[in-house]
Amino acid sequence: MARYLVTGGAGYVGSHVVLALRERGDDVVVVDDLRQGHRQAVSPGAELVVADISDRRRLDEVFASWKFDGVLHFAALSLVGESMREPLRYIAENVSNTLWLAEAAVRAGCGRFLMSSTAALFGLPESVPIDEGARLQPLSAYGDSKLMAEKGLDWAERAHGLRTASLRYFNAAGADPQGRLGEDHDPETHLIPLAINAALGLGPALTIFGSDYNTPDGTCIRDYVHVTDLADAHLRVLDRLNAEGGLRYNVGNGQGYSVREVLASIKAVSGREVPCALGARRQGDPAVLVASSAKLQRETGWAPRYDSLDEIVRTAWSWRAAYPQGYRNFSPTVASV
Numbered sequence: 001m002a003r004y005l006v007t008g009g010a011g012y013v014g015s016h017v018v019l020a021l022r023e024r025g026d027d028v029v030v031v032d033d034l035r036q037g038h039r040q041a042v043s044p045g046a047e048l049v050v051a052d053i054s055d056r057r058r059l060d061e062v063f064a065s066w067k068f069d070g071v072l073h074f075a076a077l078s079l080v081g082e083s084m085r086e087p088l089r090y091i092a093e094n095v096s097n098t099l100w101l102a103e104a105a106v107r108a109g110c111g112r113f114l115m116s117s118t119a120a121l122f123g124l125p126e127s128v129p130i131d132e133g134a135r136l137q138p139l140s141a142y143g144d145s146k147l148m149a150e151k152g153l154d155w156a157e158r159a160h161g162l163r164t165a166s167l168r169y170f171n172a173a174g175a176d177p178q179g180r181l182g183e184d185h186d187p188e189t190h191l192i193p194l195a196i197n198a199a200l201g202l203g204p205a206l207t208i209f210g211s212d213y214n215t216p217d218g219t220c221i222r223d224y225v226h227v228t229d230l231a232d233a234h235l236r237v238l239d240r241l242n243a244e245g246g247l248r249y250n251v252g253n254g255q256g257y258s259v260r261e262v263l264a265s266i267k268a269v270s271g272r273e274v275p276c277a278l279g280a281r282r283q284g285d286p287a288v289l290v291a292s293s294a295k296l297q298r299e300t301g302w303a304p305r306y307d308s309l310d311e312i313v314r315t316a317w318s319w320r321a322a323y324p325q326g327y328r329n330f331s332p333t334v335a336s337v
């Protein structure tokens with residue numbers, strides 16, 4: 001049994017990883033200031049410290065109170081559009097929070113550090129599927145902040161021997177298949193929950209940003225990786241960090257689905273039409289973004305289990321249909337492990 005510090009563990013991806021760690025018997029301390037996260041999303045048995053990770057004194061107290069076998073770092077600003085309006089805040093906060101956290105981990109003698117990174121590192125890719133050798137050329141301040149944070153971790157590794165990993169997620173999607181956790185952001189910016197909310201009458205009609213791309217149906221194609229598969233990838237990479245560091249992996253399910261295919265899947269799964277309207281393209285949106293996770297699969301044995309779009313959509317639909325107000329009407333006992 002090991003003990004992990006999880007920043008942002010009350011958020012969407014982090015809470016699913018905390019659940020997976022608890023299920024395999026690990027101890028978890030979550031640090032989250034709940035600006036986006038939810039107290040009810042933290043699995044019972046995990047400690048929750050409500051704090052901003054930029055508060056270095058609180059962070060030192062946390063490292064003094066527990067001895068950790070590793071840090072998993074999810075807490076970050078992560079809205080691409082907002083990052084273009086406030087680039088300095090994004091870069092300052094995402095980079096410095098990551099590096100001070102790494103520094104605190106080094107001081108505490110904690111040898112493993114895994115951070116959430118993003119497909120936004122690759123900007124407009126030259127080819128798909130995108131593997132780890134693709135050129136790193138972020139188009140947003142958000143993407144650049146994650147790239148700078150990764151570079152800082154390279155230095156923590158070289159100078160201090162901290163073994164680091166970075167998982168570059170494509171689009172995390174779906175919900176715990178047993179209905180114990182789901183996705184609940186405010187504002188919501190991800191396609192699947194926005195479309196489900198529209199179909200349930202919980203949100204406005206969906207805007208499709210561009211229908212004249214060079215794709216079979218004219219809409220953008222993205223790679224949706226189930227959040228439970230993503231959680232499994234974290235556990236495997238964490239184990240690999242026991243032996244070696246400098247791990248950088250792309251994580252996706254390797255298949256691309258267009259916006260229209262997502263809407264058709266929601267119709268197939270729920271019987272409901274998604275009200276939608278056609279809008280203009282968004283600047284900087286590539287036509288196709290699909291990951292190659294071959295390196296992750298080869299080196300850790302990971303493979304997506306929920307790789308069909310209908311399965312992904314079904315879990316997301318079930319959670320939102322059961323909890324239309326998200327965690328506001330969520331029964332905490334449901335999250336028990």
Ligand SMILES: NC(=O)c1ccc[n+]([C@@H]2O[C@H](COP(=O)([O-])OP(=O)(O)OC[C@H]3O[C@@H](n4cnc5c(N)ncnc54)[C@H](O)[C@@H]3O)[C@@H](O)[C@H]2O)c1
Binds near residue numbers: 034035073118
């Ligand atoms: N969801 C995706 O599809 C996706 C894709 C690529 C990368 N990522 C990255 O994965 C990570 C998790 O994403 P998510 O979708 O779960 O986001 P999320 O907003 O649901 O979770 C982030 C959590 O961190 C907390 N947090 C943020 N700043 C904090 C701070 N300074 N101190 C303490 N807590 C803080 C929030 O309250 C929230 O609970 C982020 O770093 C994001 O950039 C997510």
